[in-house]
Amino acid sequence: MATPTLSDAEITDALQKLPGWERDGDSLVRTATLPDFEAAVAVVDRVADDAEAADHHPDIDIRYNRLTFRLSTHSEGGLTAKDTDLAAQISDRITTAGG
DSSP states (O other): OOOOBOOHHHHHHHHHTSTTOEEETTEEEEEEEOSSHHHHHHHHHHHHHHHHHHTOOOEEEEETTEEEEEEOBGGGTBOBHHHHHHHHHHHHHHHHTTO
16 A cells, blocks of 8 residues: 655654654655664664564665664655654664664
């Protein structure tokens, strides 16, 4: 079933509740610095489990202890609640890991 894309106002509202996240066109992006490489990889591992459960997968860039997450619902051609929901989960994982 299709997931409706969010309006600009809905995206702006969602970003108010997602500190550290920014809009980049049809994507939500967050970069976080973790205490070390091991902590960063642990966050990626936990996010992978969350992404699998949601059947929604972010692009992830790992640079030692610095992670960049990019979310977009490509199948819908924009941002959906899947993106904002997973962004909130990723934020929780980052915070728990000390980022």
